[in-house]
Amino acid sequence: MKQSYTIDQLLGASFSCNCGREHSTCFSRMILEEDALTKLPALLAELERRHPYLICDTHTYDACGRQVCEILYAAGITYTITILESPAVGDLPADEEAFGRVCMAFPKDSDLVISIGSGTINDLGRYLSYITGLEFILVLTAPSMDGCVSGVAPLIQNHIKITFPAHAPLAMVGDLKILSQAPMKMLSAGVGDILGKYNCLTDWKLSAIVNGEYYCETIEQIMRSAIDKTMAAAQTLRQRRPEDIRTLTEGLVLSGMAMDFAGSSRPASGAEHHLSHFFEMMFLFDGIPAVLHGTKVGIGTVMALRLYNELAKMEKPDFEKLRNSVSARPDQAAWETEMKRVYREGAPMIIDLERKAKRNSPENLLRRLSAIEAHWEEIRALAQAAPRAEEIAQVLESLGAPTRPEQVGVDPTYIADGILYAKELRDRYTILQLLWDIDRLEEMKDM
Numbered sequence: 001m002k003q004s005y006t007i008d009q010l011l012g013a014s015f016s017c018n019c020g021r022e023h024s025t026c027f028s029r030m031i032l033e034e035d036a037l038t039k040l041p042a043l044l045a046e047l048e049r050r051h052p053y054l055i056c057d058t059h060t061y062d063a064c065g066r067q068v069c070e071i072l073y074a075a076g077i078t079y080t081i082t083i084l085e086s087p088a089v090g091d092l093p094a095d096e097e098a099f100g101r102v103c104m105a106f107p108k109d110s111d112l113v114i115s116i117g118s119g120t121i122n123d124l125g126r127y128l129s130y131i132t133g134l135e136f137i138l139v140l141t142a143p144s145m146d147g148c149v150s151g152v153a154p155l156i157q158n159h160i161k162i163t164f165p166a167h168a169p170l171a172m173v174g175d176l177k178i179l180s181q182a183p184m185k186m187l188s189a190g191v192g193d194i195l196g197k198y199n200c201l202t203d204w205k206l207s208a209i210v211n212g213e214y215y216c217e218t219i220e221q222i223m224r225s226a227i228d229k230t231m232a233a234a235q236t237l238r239q240r241r242p243e244d245i246r247t248l249t250e251g252l253v254l255s256g257m258a259m260d261f262a263g264s265s266r267p268a269s270g271a272e273h274h275l276s277h278f279f280e281m282m283f284l285f286d287g288i289p290a291v292l293h294g295t296k297v298g299i300g301t302v303m304a305l306r307l308y309n310e311l312a313k314m315e316k317p318d319f320e321k322l323r324n325s326v327s328a329r330p331d332q333a334a335w336e337t338e339m340k341r342v343y344r345e346g347a348p349m350i351i352d353l354e355r356k357a358k359r360n361s362p363e364n365l366l367r368r369l370s371a372i373e374a375h376w377e378e379i380r381a382l383a384q385a386a387p388r389a390e391e392i393a394q395v396l397e398s399l400g401a402p403t404r405p406e407q408v409g410v411d412p413t414y415i416a417d418g419i420l421y422a423k424e425l426r427d428r429y430t431i432l433q434l435l436w437d438i439d440r441l442e443e444m445k446d447m
Contacts, residue, residue: 005225007250010257019216023261027149029171032249035078036175038141039066041075043171047135049112051169054081054117055102055125064178065116065142068211080107084121090289093280095156102128118142118186121292125345127153135435136167140174141337143190143248144183145294146226146255148172152265154277159284159346161277161425163269168260174249176242185292187237187248188401192298194230194251195395197223198387199304199431207429209378210371213419219251219267226254262348271307271422271430275300278422281413285344290410297406298396303390303419306443306447312383317438319373325439326362337361341422342417350424350442357427358435368437379434 012028031039044052050074056065061083074081082105087093102124113132115125116139129136130153138148149153153166161221201223208215229251233244257266265273276296283290330338335354340347358364372379402408405415422442423432434442 003221003225004228005111007253007257008253010222013261015215017218019214021113021214021216023216023218023347025149025151025257025260026170027172027236027257027260030174030253031226032174032246033172033174034176036041037064037071038175039177040068040071040139040173042113043137043173044072044077047112049135049168050077051107051110052077052079052112052137053110053115053128053134054114054115055084055121055128056078056081057084057121058086060141061429063181064139064175065242066092068114068116068139078111079309082106089288091292092120093284093290093325094123094154094156095284099124099127099155102261106132112137116141118144118148118291120282121153122148122155123166126151126166126169127155127164130165133221136169138169138172138206140172141178142248143174143179143245143252144186144193144292145258146193146252146268147334149253149256150259150265150268151263154265156280156284158349159281160349163265168256168341171252174247176255179249180240180245184238184400185295187240187245188396189292189294189298190252190397191230191234191237191250191294191399192296192301192396192401193294196270196272196297196301197227197255197268197299198392199272199308200266201269201323202308202386202430203270203304203430204266205382206295206379206431208331208436209382210368210377210434211429213429216262216267219262222254222258222261223267223279226251226258229254231395236400237399249380266428270428271304271432272297272300274422274425274428274430274432275303275418277425278418279408279410279414280341281346282410286363288409295401295408298392298401299403299408301391302396303405303447304431305386305392307419308383308386309389309433310436310444310447311431312380312386314380314440316376317373317440320368322369322439323366326365328395329360329362329365338366338421340423344425346349353427354424357426359427359433365437372434419447 014024207213233247
């Protein structure tokens with residue numbers, strides 16, 4: 001039976017689950033209300049912290065960073081602040097340069113990290129928290145992505161998006177008046193990031209069927225609660241009502257807590273995120289301004305769900321023919337040549353990942369083909385239960401969000417390459433890998 005979860009039920013939770021694992025999160029405090037920033041001094045006093053290190057960019061400093069500084073100064077709290085320059089066009093990437101600047105300004109006497117932002121600034125702060133061993137607080141400026149309270153940080157290293165271990169915040173502070181004033185593109189990005197869970201939960205279950213991967217129904221239900229909250233808020237989000245902003249923010253927080261319980265981003269990241277990361281890399285290679293993470297995830301979600309919608313209509317493949325044709329697939333040398341074309345300077349990391357994971361090896365392919373054949377009807381039923389891509393596109397379009405990669409400047413060649421090769425970014429089974437397994441991915445590249 002479907003169960004709905006609330007944040008209050010899960011704050012600081014630690015419990016034994018029916019899946020056989022222990023789930024826990026250190027995230028235990030959320031102040032989400034009007035004038036929430038005024039409670040920062042009391043929160044720091046409760047934590048016995050007196051010398052925080054503040055991280056923001058020029059946009060988030062204007063949004064509320066200046067106000068945070070004034071509140072801390074009035075309370076007699078000394079702080080150091082790094083303000084990263086926001087690009088004139090596009091969004092600040094969470095890469096080596098940005099993290100290097102944050103580290104170079106880090107004072108040795110700091111006893112707390114405070115990120116003032118949402119996506120990039122949050123990721124930089126929580127990774128700094130992890131490597132320094134300090135605790136971490138997030139002052140949220142926009143409900144634009146679901147990683148606000150998760151324990152991982154997706155950062156760009158050598159042009160590759162890599163998920164690093166990080167600290168989930170001890171507390172999140174969000175002023176509803178400030179959050180309600182966030183640009184509409186950031187609000188719609190938050191919706192896009194959550195709608196991606198329709199696909200990633202399906203991917204996760206798919207991998208459980210094909211590979212026997214660990215799967216937790218409790219975490220799935222937490223994610224479903226996040227989706228339900230977000231879908232409710234999306235209907236009237238353009239009105240910027242505080243109650244809708246709260247609902248969207250709570251949905252994003254629930255998703256982040258689910259990742260914390262799982263100990264990875266698996267419940268919240270599937271093919272839609274791989275496509276998002278792939279396009280982000282292409283933007284970096286070509287010097288194209290960055291696009292918000294949730295915006296790209298929304299686009300990737302529509303693309304991935306179209307693939308599931310096609311899978312739902314497929315007849316059972318000729319598995320004997322597939323097994324007999326395994327030797328005709330491109331060999332490792334040909335595949336590496338293609339990776340060098342597509343991933344350019346990022347290719348060595350992609351090639352190294354495959355050498356370790358061996359996902360595309362004949363042995364692993366044959367093993368998966370046997371599992372897919374044995375569970376074909378279950379897999380097709382899973383695909384049939386996925387939402388229609390057009391339904392998700394309509395929700396995003398109602399918020400003025402793009403739903404196709406070309407709308408954010410993705411070259412048509414990259415769209416095809418994304419369908420074919422975004423799966424190489426992670427050792428994670430998704431609809432992209434399954435379609436490759438049954439030799440149907442090539443025909444999908446021009447959808």
